Amino acid sequence: MGAGHRYGLRHRDDHGLRAATDWDAAAAAEPAPAALFDLDTEAAGPPDDIASALAEFGRQRAALEASDDHARLRLLLAAESAAALIAVEMRTAGLPWDAIEHDRLLTEILGARPAGGGMPVRMQQLADQVRTELRDPTASLDSQPKLLRSLHRIGILADSTSRWELVHYDHAVIEPLIQYKRLARLHAANGWGWLAEWVHDARFRPVYVPAGVVTGRWASSGGGALQIPRQLRPAVRADPGWALVVADVAQLEPRVLAAMSRDSALARAARGQDLYAGIVESGAVPTRAQAKVAILGAMYGATTGDSGRLLPALRRTYPRAMALVDDAARVGEQGGVVSTWLGRTSPTTSAGWRDTQAAAAEPDASGADEAQARRRAADRGRFTRNFVVQGTAAEWALVWLADLRTRLAAMDPVNEDRGAPASGPVFSTRPHLAFFLHDEIIVHTPLARADEVAEAVRDAAASAARLLFGRFPVDFPLDLRISQTAAKD
DNA sequence: GAAATGCGCGCG
DNA sequence: AAAGCGCGCGCATTTC
Numbered sequence: 001m002g003a004g005h006r007y008g009l010r011h012r013d014d015h016g017l018r019a020a021t022d023w024d025a026a027a028a029a030e031p032a033p034a035a036l037f038d039l040d041t042e043a044a045g046p047p048d049d050i051a052s053a054l055a056e057f058g059r060q061r062a063a064l065e066a067s068d069d070h071a072r073l074r075l076l077l078a079a080e081s082a083a084a085l086i087a088v089e090m091r092t093a094g095l096p097w098d099a100i101e102h103d104r105l106l107t108e109i110l111g112a113r114p115a116g117g118g119m120p121v122r123m124q125q126l127a128d129q130v131r132t133e134l135r136d137p138t139a140s141l142d143s144q145p146k147l148l149r150s151l152h153r154i155g156i157l158a159d160s161t162s163r164w165e166l167v168h169y170d171h172a173v174i175e176p177l178i179q180y181k182r183l184a185r186l187h188a189a190n191g192w193g194w195l196a197e198w199v200h201d202a203r204f205r206p207v208y209v210p211a212g213v214v215t216g217r218w219a220s221s222g223g224g225a226l227q228i229p230r231q232l233r234p235a236v237r238a239d240p241g242w243a244l245v246v247a248d249v250a251q252l253e254p255r256v257l258a259a260m261s262r263d264s265a266l267a268r269a270a271r272g273q274d275l276y277a278g279i280v281e282s283g284a285v286p287t288r289a290q291a292k293v294a295i296l297g298a299m300y301g302a303t304t305g306d307s308g309r310l311l312p313a314l315r316r317t318y319p320r321a322m323a324l325v326d327d328a329a330r331v332g333e334q335g336g337v338v339s340t341w342l343g344r345t346s347p348t349t350s351a352g353w354r355d356t357q358a359a360a361a362e363p364d365a366s367g368a369d370e371a372q373a374r375r376r377a378a379d380r381g382r383f384t385r386n387f388v389v390q391g392t393a394a395e396w397a398l399v400w401l402a403d404l405r406t407r408l409a410a411m412d413p414v415n416e417d418r419g420a421p422a423s424g425p426v427f428s429t430r431p432h433l434a435f436f437l438h439d440e441i442i443v444h445t446p447l448a449r450a451d452e453v454a455e456a457v458r459d460a461a462a463s464a465a466r467l468l469f470g471r472f473p474v475d476f477p478l479d480l481r482i483s484q485t486a487a488k489d
Numbered sequence: 490g491a492a493a494t495g496c497g498c499g500c501g
Numbered sequence: 502a503a504a505g506c507g508c509g510c511g512c513a514t515t516t517c
Contacts, residue, residue: 143513144496162497164503185498188511213507217501224510227499252501293503300505307504386506390501438501438507 069343075467076342076395080211082402086433087208087218089405093427094203095434096244096444098237098485102195105232110183113192123187126180133173141180189224190232198223202239208436215391216344216398217438226437236435236442236486243450245431247457247480248440249397251275254295255476256393259469260341263320267474284317285310298325299389301382325385332384333377340391341468346384353380396464396476397439403467404441404460408432408453414446435486442486450482 060077067073107113111122119127131139134154140146147161156169163181166174198204204223212219220226238244249255254275258266269278279291290306294314297307298321315322328338335357338346353376359365360373413429431445431453445453458478465476 140513145514160496168502181497185511189499189509215507217507219508221509224499226501227509229499297505300507302503302505304505305503382505383507390507393501440501 067343072342075399076344079342079395079398079402082405083210083218083398086401086405086436087210089427090208090433090436091205093432093434093444094201094205095236095442096238096242097199097202097204098235099195099199099202101237102199102232102235103192105235106186106191106195109231110187110191120183120187123180123183126176126183129176130173130180133171133176141177142184186229186231189227190229194224213394214347215387216340216394217390218394218436225435230488234485234487238444238484241447243445243447243482243484244434244486245443245445245450245453245457245480245482246440246486247443247454247461247478249400249461249476250479251295252396252439252476253299253389253393255474256341256396257299257321257324257389258318259465259472259474260388260392261321261324262472263318263324264473266318266321267472269318270474272475273477273479279317282317284313298322299386301325301329301378301385325389328388329381329385332387333381335377335380336384338384338388340388340395342392342395344391344395346387346391349380392468393439396468397436399467400460400464401433401436401441403463404443404457405433407456407460408443411449411452411456414448454480454482 064070064073064077106120109122110120111125113120118124127141130141131137134150136150136153139150144161148158151158151161151173154171154173156166156171156173158165158169161181163178166178198206204225206223206225207221208225209219209221211217212221218226236244250273251270254266255270257263258270265282269275269282271278274288276288276291276295279285279295280288285291285294290310293307294310296302297311298314302308302311311322315326331338332346335349335354337348356369356373356376360370362369408431411430415429427444429446431443431449433441434444435442441457443453443457457480461476461478465474
């Protein structure tokens, strides 16, 4: 848990405001290792008294004035400030969680829990079956090296025990083994132990870490809030008399790419619910599956396979969008810094990275030195390529969230007698954000406000698009439903 | 015996 | 069928 916090704090120091000023130079001059270890102490944490908070606020205001793009940074700061509040509010309110349903799902999938402890029935059956096929009644299934050796003994000469590799082998052990691994994962990560530790008073209360990811996305620390398996979503259940408004943006990142590159052809493809269908209609690629893999490849930097082969076609049809990501990759490869739409900058190169490049540039550099330098440059290029898109998508989502928070707060509370006490007094009488995951939100709301909330969610999305991209015509359609549970129907 | 590392897999 | 971005977590093993 502590480790997650430290990462979060470290990344938060990388935000765009500081990068846009000369603070970076001052920060870089400080002894870095000491600063890193200081993060474990109170002294290096965020301001915890009025005076230091005001001082930090003053520094931010001054830095903002000194920056050459006030409007965007101001928006980013406002969104981040709101996000910090929302993260704490969401933890306080909690995500309504039906422990009975969770237990029922676990029993259905894993089998009953033996009274005296031990492995659930269905898991145990699968484990027995796997050991039979391995012809080793004591085989260890949870130790990767031992399992790999067991597989080798029966002629499965895989290099790893990953599912994607195992599926290529035709052997009776494969199917039950993959099933076992699936169940073991659910049991270990979100089984009864997780339920007991993380769900209290019908609420799941994870620790959110706003801007915990370098790109500006949120991270979480404890509870695995950002990795709740879809299988368990039926356990997310509104209180009696309340509903969930669940909304996500379809294909947020390519839409953001269309807007920030002002690529009107891609924006045209993004008209309507399914961007990939729009790409097929444009004639760039023949099938929806290819459109998807091509777009992902463009944003992630694919070089081989189907995805890599489709990129030239994408470059012809969407030259502006592709130029934006290709430029970001080139800057990264050359050691430069890229920036999101609102001005969050990517991290600078590490000393190790620069050493590798310098070594390869020496006259006596070996072929291996050069190959390593090329590989690390390409790695960094893929990172910066993705950074601009992932980071700007995170900004869109933050603005959406922040705008929605204001709208929800303005709604009339309902009769307190109908409230949901588990969320505490503040959140028991009005709609409140209950969950956020990159491009998806869940609002917990009194039934009487559900339609109003749905409208607010849509209006907030429209606001976010306008605040970031002005009048540029790109759609951000929501998949929105009002329901008792967060499960997809 | 605690901390770091590798693996595998859940999420976007 | 796979590879190309960003994470957190649990477990087993290795290292200090």
